[in-house]
Amino acid sequence: xxxxxxxxxxxxxxxxxxxxxxxxxxxxxxxxxxxxxxxxxxxxxxxxxxxxxxxxxxxxxxxxxxxxxxxxxxxxxxxxxxxxxxxxxxxxxxxxxxxxxxxxxxxxxxxxxxxxxxxxxxxxxxxxxxxxxxxxxxxxxxxxxxxxxxxxxxxxxxxxxxxxxxxxxxxxxxxxxxxxxxxxxxxxxxxxxxxxxxxxxxxxxxxxxxxxxxxxxxxxxxxxxxxxxxxxxxxxxxxxxxxxxxxxxxxxxxxxxxxxxxxxxxxxxxxxxxxxxxxxxxxxxxxxxxxxxxxxxxxxxxxxxxxxxxxxxxxxxxxxxxxxxxxxxxxxxxxxxxxxxxxxxxxxxxxxxxxxxxxxxxxxxxxxxxxxxxxxxxxxxxxxxxxxxxxxxxxxxxxxxxxxxxxxxxxxxxxxxxxxxxxxxxxxxxxxxxxxxxxxxxxxxxxxxxxxxxxxxxxxxxxxxxxxxxxxxx
Amino acid sequence: xxxxxxxxxxxxxxxxxxxxxxxxxxxxxxxxxxxxxxxxxxxxxxxxxxxxxxxxxxxxxxxxxxxxxxxxxxxxxxxxxxxxxxxxxxxxxxxxxxxxxxxxxxxxxxxxxxxxxxxxxxxxxxxxxxxxxxxxxxxxxxxxxxxxxxxxxxxxxxxxxxxxxxxxxxxxxxxxxxxxxxxxxxxxxxxxxxxxxxxxxxxxxxxxxxxxxxxxxxxxxxxxxxxxxxxxxxxxxxxxxxxxxxxxxxxxxxxxxxxxxxxxxxxxxxxxxxxxxxxxxxxxxxxxxxxxxxxxxxxxxxxxxxxxxxxxxxxxxxxxxxxxxxxxxxxxxxxxxxxxxxxxxxxxxxxxxxxxxxxxxxxxxxxxxxxxxxxxxxx
Numbered sequence: 001x002x003x004x005x006x007x008x009x010x011x012x013x014x015x016x017x018x019x020x021x022x023x024x025x026x027x028x029x030x031x032x033x034x035x036x037x038x039x040x041x042x043x044x045x046x047x048x049x050x051x052x053x054x055x056x057x058x059x060x061x062x063x064x065x066x067x068x069x070x071x072x073x074x075x076x077x078x079x080x081x082x083x084x085x086x087x088x089x090x091x092x093x094x095x096x097x098x099x100x101x102x103x104x105x106x107x108x109x110x111x112x113x114x115x116x117x118x119x120x121x122x123x124x125x126x127x128x129x130x131x132x133x134x135x136x137x138x139x140x141x142x143x144x145x146x147x148x149x150x151x152x153x154x155x156x157x158x159x160x161x162x163x164x165x166x167x168x169x170x171x172x173x174x175x176x177x178x179x180x181x182x183x184x185x186x187x188x189x190x191x192x193x194x195x196x197x198x199x200x201x202x203x204x205x206x207x208x209x210x211x212x213x214x215x216x217x218x219x220x221x222x223x224x225x226x227x228x229x230x231x232x233x234x235x236x237x238x239x240x241x242x243x244x245x246x247x248x249x250x251x252x253x254x255x256x257x258x259x260x261x262x263x264x265x266x267x268x269x270x271x272x273x274x275x276x277x278x279x280x281x282x283x284x285x286x287x288x289x290x291x292x293x294x295x296x297x298x299x300x301x302x303x304x305x306x307x308x309x310x311x312x313x314x315x316x317x318x319x320x321x322x323x324x325x326x327x328x329x330x331x332x333x334x335x336x337x338x339x340x341x342x343x344x345x346x347x348x349x350x351x352x353x354x355x356x357x358x359x360x361x362x363x364x365x366x367x368x369x370x371x372x373x374x375x376x377x378x379x380x381x382x383x384x385x386x387x388x389x390x391x392x393x394x395x396x397x398x399x400x401x402x403x404x405x406x407x408x409x410x411x412x413x414x415x416x417x418x419x420x421x422x423x424x425x426x427x428x429x430x431x432x433x434x435x436x437x438x439x440x441x442x443x444x445x446x447x448x449x450x451x452x453x454x455x456x457x458x459x460x461x462x463x464x465x466x467x468x469x470x471x472x473x474x
Numbered sequence: 475x476x477x478x479x480x481x482x483x484x485x486x487x488x489x490x491x492x493x494x495x496x497x498x499x500x501x502x503x504x505x506x507x508x509x510x511x512x513x514x515x516x517x518x519x520x521x522x523x524x525x526x527x528x529x530x531x532x533x534x535x536x537x538x539x540x541x542x543x544x545x546x547x548x549x550x551x552x553x554x555x556x557x558x559x560x561x562x563x564x565x566x567x568x569x570x571x572x573x574x575x576x577x578x579x580x581x582x583x584x585x586x587x588x589x590x591x592x593x594x595x596x597x598x599x600x601x602x603x604x605x606x607x608x609x610x611x612x613x614x615x616x617x618x619x620x621x622x623x624x625x626x627x628x629x630x631x632x633x634x635x636x637x638x639x640x641x642x643x644x645x646x647x648x649x650x651x652x653x654x655x656x657x658x659x660x661x662x663x664x665x666x667x668x669x670x671x672x673x674x675x676x677x678x679x680x681x682x683x684x685x686x687x688x689x690x691x692x693x694x695x696x697x698x699x700x701x702x703x704x705x706x707x708x709x710x711x712x713x714x715x716x717x718x719x720x721x722x723x724x725x726x727x728x729x730x731x732x733x734x735x736x737x738x739x740x741x742x743x744x745x746x747x748x749x750x751x752x753x754x755x756x757x758x759x760x761x762x763x764x765x766x767x768x769x770x771x772x773x774x775x776x777x778x779x780x781x782x783x784x785x786x787x788x789x790x791x792x793x794x795x796x797x798x799x800x801x802x803x804x805x806x807x808x809x810x811x812x813x814x815x816x817x818x819x820x821x822x823x824x825x826x827x828x829x830x831x832x833x834x835x836x837x838x839x840x841x842x843x844x845x846x847x848x849x850x851x852x853x
Contacts, residue, residue, distance in 0.1 A: 189480035404630035462548035
């Protein structure tokens with residue numbers, strides 16, 4: 001089930017709110033969250049919900065074992081429990097997500113002709129597996145308390161706001177809230193705000209940007225005029241940001257409504273001045289995960305240059321392949337690994353002396369090119385599109401259709417550009433600051449905004465021609 | 475936000491969520507949308523099989539969307555929003571000049587189906603070419619509004635050029651079979667050739683095409699003075715305005731009554747349904763007023779006339795022919811009208827049982843390219 005659907009807005013969410021706040025007693029709230037999250041997941045994955053429950057059980061027992069042996073000073077056994085439970089989690093991920101990719105590669109290299117498993121990828125498996133792993137490791141490290149209540153633990157793993165598209169919530173960040181949490185009217189209202197912002201970003205901005213991208217990538221890619229090709233890939237750049245960050249916004253907002261505070265996942269990535277900065281602002285929970293559980297254990301940057309290069313490349317190949325079992329995702333990860341190394345060892349010195357605008361353009365150029373690699377297999381003719389981007393397609397700079405697409409999407413593109421900057425937030429913040437004491441004007445302005453976003457979003461959902469879920473391969 | 479503001483915002487949110495939930499639960503399901511002219515999804519049956527296979531969840535979401543309260547208004551709101559964003563199109567429909575809504579037909583013509591339909595049509599006529607003089611065989615595939623009214627499209631719009639496709643059809647047919655309507659209609663493009671709100675051509679266009687066909691088929695030339703032109707409604711909102719949920723000024727529908735009519739009887743689908751007019755005036759009270767012609771889509775309508783012309787015609791057609799046929803029926807002793815989409819007999823056996831002197835194939839371009847029943851031409 002996805003948030004931006006009539007089903008979620010007008011069946012699931014009201015039912016959950018009723019159950020959670022009115023129909024069950026307070027002590028049963030984690031249980032209710034666990035239960036409704038299973039329904040949420042099972043709606044789209046009626047069979048794989050069992051797989052998720054296996055994953056929960058294994059990591060729950062792993063956590064218990066690790067903490068038990070640690071308390072009794074049996075460090076070796078604790079370590080083995082850690083390896084075993086993390087290993088099972090990774091093995092499940094491996095089988096369901098990567099097995100066919102590996103088999104395919106082996107077949108192509110050796111001509112072996114091994115039969116493929118043909119398993120559909122369980123939605124969200126990469127997200128929840130990473131959460132369970134972080135939990136066990138943190139228990140081992142002593143940075144997280146063990147959770148003895150399997151209901152509460154299950155509620156953590158399955159919690160529907162973050163289940164299928166992140167953020168990757170680390171157990172230690174919500175341990176206290178799982179045990180005791182309070183929802184104030186203020187927190188709930190913040191949740192409403194974040195949810196509405198996310199809903200609007202997804203349905204009104206991301207989907208419309210996606211329509212433009214779909215149109216352009218469906219054209220014969222080898223013969224696009226340059227401007228059309230750039231407009232297309234720019235539309236994709238906006239689509240993936242507004243879509244992905246909208247899911248995080250809605251997740252964080254829904255979290256607030258039930259008393260959870262998830263950490264931020266996006267921080268205006270497109271205003272970055274370097275690739276290094278971009279990755280501090282993009283999908284923060286994933287970057288943090290790889291840093292804490294892969295990069296630093298490998299020695300991070302406190303090692304010689306050669307090992308540092310190795311560490312970076314390992315982390316970024318893994319980051320790439322995390323996004324999907326395909327070569328172009330691996331390439332995409334490598335691309336960023338190399339860019340980050342270049343910046344660290346070479347480029348930063350020069351970049352920092354450049355005018356800011358040059359730094360922004362440099363960063364955006366490589367990010368957009370990165371999205372081209374990322375979306376490679378969605379494009380009608382992948383390599384041809386690259387040619388079009390650099391004017392090698394022989395289709396010139398622009399044509400009639402370019403002009404038509406430009407002026408049809410002009411307002412949308414302006415909104416997307418503005419929405420990628422801090423400007424709307426600063427502006428709204430100022431207005432609200434001035435009006436902080438003027439209750440009714442504040443309520444009125446906010447009300448108009450929320451009603452507008454909500455009604456328009458519902459209108460786009462009812463006329464449901466285009467509402468994709470982009471993360472089915474994560 | 476302070477406590478007071480928060481409470482108000484929270485209340486607003488809950489009212490919206492629960493309000494629409496309650497309204498959508500209370501609204502009775504509807505079977506058919508007059509506005510969209512299609513059957514709406516119904517509540518799916520729950521079973522272990524559909525649930526575990528994931529079919530139930532997909533069906534339920536379609537059901538929820540189709541049956542959602544105030545559905546038509548939401549679609550209208552979306553269209554208004556698109557217009558406010560200065561978009562020149564929505565749902566593949568251009569907001570064209572002079573209040574025309576014009577379908578784009580994106581992707582209709584570059585499919586395998588569109589290609590194979592040309593092959594089916596040409597082998598059908600190749601076969602007939604041995605038995606009939608080309609004067610008595612006519613294929614007419616009429617361009618859509620997007621082609622003829624291109625001057626009205628938004629600036630720089632670049633839809634697929636239907637002429638490319640029509641040229642392919644023309645060149646695949648035996649000599650003398652193709653009747654070109656593109657040049658003909660382009661010559662009249664300042665007149666009201668298509669409905670503004672519907673995907674059909676107007677009776678005026680059909681009349682021009684008929685005049686041209688008379689010349690080709692060796693029939694008595696027709697002039698406007700032979701007819702009393704009657705406007706039967708001025709309240710027509712067709713399929714395209716429903717598709718975008720937007721009201722534009724209504725269309726009018728004309729019928730051309732011959733001043734010296736030939737009387738005829740019609741038998742619908744070889745049943746007891748026998749009529750004496752190609753017009754079904756009761757349809758003017760409904761939503762789809764274009765159904766005033768022939769009363770809608772029927773697989774087979776057979777007619778006998780008092781024309782004593784010595785010629786018998788088979789028409790293979792889609793709904794573009796509906797406003798064309800009232801002209802034609804005056805010229806033949808017998809006109810049998812087959813709509814392959816709804817025709818479940820063997821066409822060749824049916825044709826063999828009759829003794830036609832003429833065959834007319836009349837479709838619109840996008841309808842022809844998208845039709846999945848043309849394989850019946852070979853059966």
